[in-house]
Amino acid sequence: MLTPDSEIRDLILEYGGEEALKCYQCGMCMSLCPWYQIEDVNFLVYRLPQAVKLGAILNTEDKEEVAAEVAEMYRCVGCEACLAQCPRGVDIPAVLRAVRRILVENQSIPGPLKTTISHFHSTGNPLGGAEEKRLDWAGEPGVPAFEPAMEFAWFTCCTSDYDPRCQSINRATLKVLDRAGVSFGVLGTGQSCCGEAIRKAGAEQVFNQLAEANTKLINSKGARSLLFTSPHCFNGYRRDYPELVQGRELIHETQLFARLIDQGRLKPTKALNKKVVYHDPCTLGRQSGVYDEPRAVLQSIPGLELVEIENFNRDQSVCCGGGGGGLWLDWPKGERLSDLRVRQAAETGADILAVACPYCMAMFEDSVKTSYEIELEVKDVAELLADSLED
Ligand code: SF4
Numbered sequence: 411m412l413t414p415d416s417e418i419r420d421l422i423l424e425y426g427g428e429e430a431l432k433c434y435q436c437g438m439c440m441s442l443c444p445w446y447q448i449e450d451v452n453f454l455v456y457r458l459p460q461a462v463k464l465g466a467i468l469n470t471e472d473k474e475e476v477a478a479e480v481a482e483m484y485r486c487v488g489c490e491a492c493l494a495q496c497p498r499g500v501d502i503p504a505v506l507r508a509v510r511r512i513l514v515e516n517q518s519i520p521g522p523l524k525t526t527i528s529h530f531h532s533t534g535n536p537l538g539g540a541e542e543k544r545l546d547w548a549g550e551p552g553v554p555a556f557e558p559a560m561e562f563a564w565f566t567c568c569t570s571d572y573d574p575r576c577q578s579i580n581r582a583t584l585k586v587l588d589r590a591g592v593s594f595g596v597l598g599t600g601q602s603c604c605g606e607a608i609r610k611a612g613a614e615q616v617f618n619q620l621a622e623a624n625t626k627l628i629n630s631k632g633a634r635s636l637l638f639t640s641p642h643c644f645n646g647y648r649r650d651y652p653e654l655v656q657g658r659e660l661i662h663e664t665q666l667f668a669r670l671i672d673q674g675r676l677k678p679t680k681a682l683n684k685k686v687v688y689h690d691p692c693t694l695g696r697q698s699g700v701y702d703e704p705r706a707v708l709q710s711i712p713g714l715e716l717v718e719i720e721n722f723n724r725d726q727s728v729c730c731g732g733g734g735g736g737l738w739l740d741w742p743k744g745e746r747l748s749d750l751r752v753r754q755a756a757e758t759g760a761d762i763l764a765v766a767c768p769y770c771m772a773m774f775e776d777s778v779k780t781s782y783e784i785e786l787e788v789k790d791v792a793e794l795l796a797d798s799l800e801d
Pocket residue numbers: 432433434435436437438439440455456459495496497498499500
């Protein structure tokens with residue numbers, strides 16, 4: 411049984427959970443929370459602010475209750491669908507980030523997250539990839555290193571650098587940038603994770619170390635325009651690095667691709683006679699307002715028929731389940747947002763599910779592979795565009 415505790419309440423508020431005080435328990439946040447669509451899950455998000463106000467949270471000695479509560483605190487994927495619905499603008503993920511900070515400090519976190527945090531400590535990235543292997547995905551002749559005279563410093567994502575499936579997104583991006591004659595270079599093996607997701611997971615100290623390293627690196631390179639493969643990095647820099655990004659251009663790669671097509675610097679000519687459904691990643695769509703550019707890129711490919719997931723597209727999109735640390739957790743079957751989302755995508759009759767985020771790619775690939783009924787190919791917008799360019 412959880413009882414009110416003012417010390418816990420005060421600590422949550424000190425860690426940035428004061429957003430909870432704005433809540434008046436109308437329940438509107440429930441309507442778009444993706445967990446509401448999962449039958450076996452009863453995640454009552456509207457109760458969280460009230461529990462924080464009372465400090466009736468995390469204050470039990472009962473081991474089973476603690477484990478159940480920790481699991482609930484890590485259910486939120488930081489998609490911000492609730493924030494978009496809330497009449498008071500309560501930032502639930504910020505409240506949960508404060509609660510999770512306490513959990514991280516007390517080591518009361520799910521096992522897989524402990525492993526991820528130890529990877530961060532040893533390598534600066536969540537996958538534990540060796541620093542010298544960060545650019546192995548490029549093969550020969552490699553990828554240019556950023557120099558100050560270049561237009562874009564390309565911030566690749568740890569997931570697209572080290573995850574074998576997602577590395578293909580980097581290779582496709584490299585091909586596209588080369589074809590368009592873009593002046594760019596990568597930040598190199600010294601790049602660390604942006605820290606967006608691990609911060610949402612409550613590891614504030616880890617985030618601070620990553621931010622310090624990245625700030626030093628980017629300043630030392632003299633990069634003015636930052637190009638991002640992952641919308642998590644794109645959004646993370648926009649929100650979490652306010653001083654560094656001042657006066658710098660930040661652009662997601664789908665935005666640059668659309669611009670290059672518009673300028674006539676890229677001409678997709680190879681036809682793809684397939685039906686494609688586009689999934690809006692939360693960090694690119696709802697959180698950054700980028701909806702049209704990925705669609706414009708797809709529509710520039712000859713033969714491609716673009717379809718939408720009815721009722722759940724653009725700002726009503728459903729999270730893949732990978733945000734807020736979800737990518738690193740083990741979700742039991744029946745409790746996976748990615749399974750729900752690939753089902754929605756398959757119901758459109760599409761052949762291909764297009765994504766614009768390495769996290770979405772990793773989550774959906776896993777769901778499609780472990781499903782008996784769903785036949786969908788998961789491709790990144792960069793891959794589809796690269797395939798449409800003449801060799
Ligand atoms: S919608 Fe906002 S005000 Fe209403 S219960 Fe949810 S968090 Fe509270």
